[in-house]
Amino acid sequence: MTEIEDPAAHYSTIEVAKLLGMAVRSVQLMVDRGELEAWKTPGGHRRISRESVARWLKQRAQPAGGDSAARAGSTPPTNAGTAPLRALLIEDSVHYQNLVGMLLRQQFPQIELHIAQDGIVGLAMYGQLQPQFLIVDILLPGIDGATLITSLRSRPQFARSQLLVVTSLDEAQRAPYAFALEGVPVVHKPRLVVELPPLLQACVDRVQAPA
Missing domain, CATH: 3.40.50.2300 (Response regulator)
Incomplete structure (x- = not known):
């Protein structure tokens, strides 16, 4: 995946877990299933697209x-x-x-x-x-x-x-x-x-x- 440098464009896994009220492992599984768009930094930290989180919430709310x-x-x-x-x-x-x-x-x-x-x-x-x-x-x-x-x-x-x-x-x-x-x-x-x-x-x- 293409890495996005702008911090405003992504969340950390912990931030998404807090936002969605889920365990970190649940968020990781959502990424693995392709439900959220993510990539890893050179240091190995996962970053999740804010847009994909918003899209996921919108889909589940309908x-x-x-x-x-x-x-x-x-x-x-x-x-x-x-x-x-x-x-x-x-x-x-x-x-x-x-x-x-x-x-x-x-x-x-x-x-x-x-x-x-x-x-x-x-x-x-x-x-x-x-x-x-x-x-x-x-x-x-x-x-x-x-x-x-x-x-x-x-x-x-x-x-x-x-x-x-x-x-x-x-x-x-x-x-x-x-x-x-x-x-x-x-x-x-x-x-x-x-x-x-x-x-x-x-x-x-x-x-x-x-x-």
């Missing part, structure tokens, strides 16, 4: 499919001049992406819905969006939901987010994930249409309650 694009932040906030309410759904099933999107459009039009299809992308988007509401499936490609939740809970900014978990696992099957689910509202996917709206409304009420 859900796949025409209807999905309407779900990803196109709903304007209800009050001009106020910060929009954002929800990040981390879910790999297109069916449940569509179902959650439909519920939010119908019952919570004031909330911008953004979608990540795996845990690694979800971590990056969480750091970028700082959503008030986080809806996470336990079983995810890339990084499982329990590990993702544990990682996010270790961050100070996570205290500002309302967390909901959706899963196809029944109560007995969720036992191995109890360490991550303690105190977290859980929606069983077969009852998502019935259970998600009231739980999300409670989250909205907490966010909008006077300080």
Whole structure:
């Protein structure tokens, strides 16, 4: 690769890891897979193109499919001049992406819905969006939901987010994930249409309650 001398044109691996909220090793794997453009200095230090990082974030912030694009932040906030309410759904099933999107459009039009299809992308988007509401499936490609939740809970900014978990696992099957689910509202996917709206409304009420 052609080496770029301008420091403003690149990041170090550590800088990208901090920016995306990932481990350094995860960033190195992204480079190896060709997801980020990188080269090495004569001293052997890896440099990653800022443009490729911006492109990666932009691609992950746009859900796949025409209807999905309407779900990803196109709903304007209800009050001009106020910060929009954002929800990040981390879910790999297109069916449940569509179902959650439909519920939010119908019952919570004031909330911008953004979608990540795996845990690694979800971590990056969480750091970028700082959503008030986080809806996470336990079983995810890339990084499982329990590990993702544990990682996010270790961050100070996570205290500002309302967390909901959706899963196809029944109560007995969720036992191995109890360490991550303690105190977290859980929606069983077969009852998502019935259970998600009231739980999300409670989250909205907490966010909008006077300080």
